Amino acid sequence: MFYYLQEFRDAVSWLRMFQYITFRALMGAGTAFLIALILGPPMIRWLRVLKFGQQIRNDDVMKHHGKKSGTPTMGGLLVIVSVLVSTLLWAVPTNGYVALALGTMIFMGGVGFLDDWLKIAKKNHKGLAGRKKILLQLLWGLVVAGILYAWPQSRIQMTQLMLPFVKEPVIEHMWPVAAVLFVVVVIVGSSNAVNLTDGLDGLAIGCTSISALAYLALAYVAGNVILSKHLLVPHVPGSGELAVFCGCLAGAGLGFLWYNCHPAQVFMGDTGSLALGGSIAMVAIAIKQELLLSIVGGVFVMEAASVILQVASFKLTGKRIFRVAPIHHHFEKIEKEKAIREGRDVEVIETMVTIRFWILAIIFALFGVATLKIR
Numbered sequence: 001m002f003y004y005l006q007e008f009r010d011a012v013s014w015l016r017m018f019q020y021i022t023f024r025a026l027m028g029a030g031t032a033f034l035i036a037l038i039l040g041p042p043m044i045r046w047l048r049v050l051k052f053g054q055q056i057r058n059d060d061v062m063k064h065h066g067k068k069s070g071t072p073t074m075g076g077l078l079v080i081v082s083v084l085v086s087t088l089l090w091a092v093p094t095n096g097y098v099a100l101a102l103g104t105m106i107f108m109g110g111v112g113f114l115d116d117w118l119k120i121a122k123k124n125h126k127g128l129a130g131r132k133k134i135l136l137q138l139l140w141g142l143v144v145a146g147i148l149y150a151w152p153q154s155r156i157q158m159t160q161l162m163l164p165f166v167k168e169p170v171i172e173h174m175w176p177v178a179a180v181l182f183v184v185v186v187i188v189g190s191s192n193a194v195n196l197t198d199g200l201d202g203l204a205i206g207c208t209s210i211s212a213l214a215y216l217a218l219a220y221v222a223g224n225v226i227l228s229k230h231l232l233v234p235h236v237p238g239s240g241e242l243a244v245f246c247g248c249l250a251g252a253g254l255g256f257l258w259y260n261c262h263p264a265q266v267f268m269g270d271t272g273s274l275a276l277g278g279s280i281a282m283v284a285i286a287i288k289q290e291l292l293l294s295i296v297g298g299v300f301v302m303e304a305a306s307v308i309l310q311v312a313s314f315k316l317t318g319k320r321i322f323r324v325a326p327i328h329h330h331f332e333k334i335e336k337e338k339a340i341r342e343g344r345d346v347e348v349i350e351t352m353v354t355i356r357f358w359i360l361a362i363i364f365a366l367f368g369v370a371t372l373k374i375r
Contacts (some may be wrong), residue, residue: 001090002024003024004278006019012339019091020219021223023245024090024244025088025246025248027249028086028089028091028248029086031086031312032085032250032255033082033252033254035085036082036255037088037219039082040078040116040259042073043077043078044259044265044336047073047074047266052116053070060313066175068264069074072266072267073267074113074265074269075256075267075269076271076272076273076274077266077272078255078266079253079255079276080271080275083102083248086248091241091245095241095370097242098242098244098245100282101282101283101286104140104144104279105278105282106280108191108279111128111137111140111271112270112272113270113271114128114272115133115274116235118300134192137351139185141184141187145158145179145184148318149176157288158171158179159174159175160288161236161316164292164368165371165374169234175366186281186284187285189281190279190297191278193277193303194207194274194275194277194300195270195324197273197326198268198269198273199298199326200262200353201262201263202257202260202354203262203328205253206233206257206354206358207357207358208249208253209253211296211361211364211365212249212280214296214365214368215246215287215296216246216373217369218369219240219242219283219286221233222287223237223241223287225237230375233289234288234317237336239287242283246283249355252312280297281293291351296358296364298368299360299361300362306327307324310322311320328357331356335353342366
């Protein structure tokens, strides 16, 4: 909306600032942060009134998390609202890539909301059946792929496969079916990887905000014809507006972290984790940096891989690789047992593990952005 103020720059010179993506990305981030900060307390109270409290499973893995039971969940709604409002204010509303990113966030958030609601309604931690959840995610992935393939300006790039560190497509023209499947796998994989990461206070939202900042830079480069040519990355006309979306995503994430840091006043639930993972994936797909997401979102890859390896190992050998999966609970369990033996405070362990994973997320994100010069 504010973008159109630049049309009056001849009358008021400073209004030309609204045409710059960098300015609008920063303002969008600030706006999203303030919206999340202001709406946080009333939304938390509303969730408490509705008794939308987190159900903590009763087993050895989660025994130290028992006091979290009843903490409001579905806090992802706060992130979604903040991103939606700020993006509509600061991005070009008619941009197709922005529309797809918002649509992905809302749809995936809706799937997560249904899952969270069923957990609360049935008073158990299982929620929406895994197959149904995956089916809905696959459905949206097919919708996104269909739109990108039907859209002339994105069809050619959709069928190309880019690898990090390589300046030219390794596959110039994938079969349409393969291209569609690739898009679906990226969206479903990313959304579920972030979902698996959401297990400690502030962990998922912190890592997602870091990834969003990295993709802000990547989207800006992809949308700029001069920079993309200089850095030898695919130029995707119009994708620069996704930098504004990523700024809003990062700002909303920091606003949510204000209330989600340990001890959390609210959890994002699947409402937030699926929406965030899907949104980041959509940006990566739009700017043709899908496989780079495995580097930028290295923490998410670690989390998902730990679960896959744990399940495969147990089914094949009857033995577990990790003490607990996902891997953040593995380190949490080890450190808490060590703290108990040494008589140290157990309560600080969760924050310690979270911050260490944030450090890893920053390193992965910086390395991902650095690949722009390693081509």
